[in-house]
Amino acid sequence: MFALRAGQSRVAAGSPVAGASRLADGFLLPRWARRPARLFARLGTGDFVPPRFAAAYATALLFAATGLYGTYVGGRMPELAQAVTARTGFAVDQVRVVGHRETSEIDILERLDLTGWTSLIGFDVDAARERVASLPWIEVASVRKVYPETLEIRITEREPFAIWQHGSQLSIIGRKGNVIVPYAGGRHADLPLVVGAGAAEQAAGFVAEMAKYPDLASRVKGYILVADRRWNLRLDNGITVKLPETGADEAIVQLLRADREKGLFNRQVAAIDMRFPDRMVLQLTPEAAEARQAALDSSGKPKKPKPEKRT
Structure with a gap:
């Protein structure tokens, strides 16, 4: 009161x-x-006396209101908010990247679409995460704001499994057969080579089976899928082992026994055919084949002299 x-x-x-x-x-x-x-x-x-410069203030206020309304109608309010907040201490000044090995930081920064005055407040982390996750090596990506001026990027990359040769093309593939990137050499040269149509999808299961035979698996440089039914093995000394469509385990046991007993892998052999259940067929190298033929010729019986013609 x-x-x-x-x-x-x-x-x-x-x-x-x-x-x-x-x-x-x-x-x-x-x-x-x-x-x-x-x-x-x-x-x-009429008793009210306006303060000095009231007309100028009113005009400025009108222009400001008109500008804000035009910005709102034109859909430019997010850009205005970005500009204002960036210039008041919330501009992105640092980017922290965690978990990358195959992906370069430059590629990640390009996907963020940052400028010198990008505001952390108005930054769209969901859209940025989708752009970063579109990079070939990245499997999972997260983008987090750390106020007042830092973006944190955490990524999980795909695990390379093998090099897949399909025709004349070489690609790095994952364990499920998905193509990651084209092969360009470097530290991925030690990955196993799988060759042929359908080899990318079937290689993981077959390589896992081969792991049961470490003495042989350690010498395999290439796994070649033939007719989408059976595998050939290319060994580190150039020998090709032709495995059967069924009973590959029994064939490998027989092959390793022959190598232990007779030094099979140290011979001049170009290919070892294990597709026949009752025998092993060896294909010699061209040099070994020539040497064998020369040996056979030299060990043959001497030719009989031609009888003289009687006149």
Whole structure:
């Protein structure tokens, strides 16, 4: 009641300004609405004297409101918010990348689409995560804001399994046969080579089976799928082992026994055919074949002299 009476005593009773605080007899406006009501009442009676530069302020306010409205209608409010917040201490100044090995930081930064005045507040982390995850090596990516000025990128990369040769093309593939990137040499040269249509999808299972025979698996440099049915093995000394379509385990056991007993892998052999259940067929290298033929010729019986013709 004291505040209400104090507010009434500032103007003369019965004046238009005093009446502006009332909407009807016995009803007073709330305190926050009384001052605006008195201001409008003074404008109507001519008692109000505007402050200096009021017209300039009003014009500037009008222009500002018009500009904000145009920005809103034109859909440029996010850009305006980016510019304002970036210049008030929230510009992205640091990017922290964790978990990358095959992917370069430059490629990741390009996917973030950062400028010198990108605001951390308005930055779309979901869209950035999708762009980063589109890089070939990246399997999972996360983007996190660390206020006031840092972006943290955590990635999990795909694991390379083998080099797949299909025709004249070489590609690095994952364990499920998915192509990751074209093969360009470097540290991936030690990956096993799988060759042929369908080899990318079937290689993981066959290589796992070969792991049961470490003495042979350690010497295999290439796994060649033939007619989508059976495998050939290319050994580190150039020998090709032709495995059967069925019974590959038995053939490998027989092959390893022959190598232990007769040093098969150290001979001048170009190919070892294990496709026949009752025998092993060896194909000699061209040099070994020539040497063998020469040996056979030299060990043959001497030719009989031609009888002299009698005249």
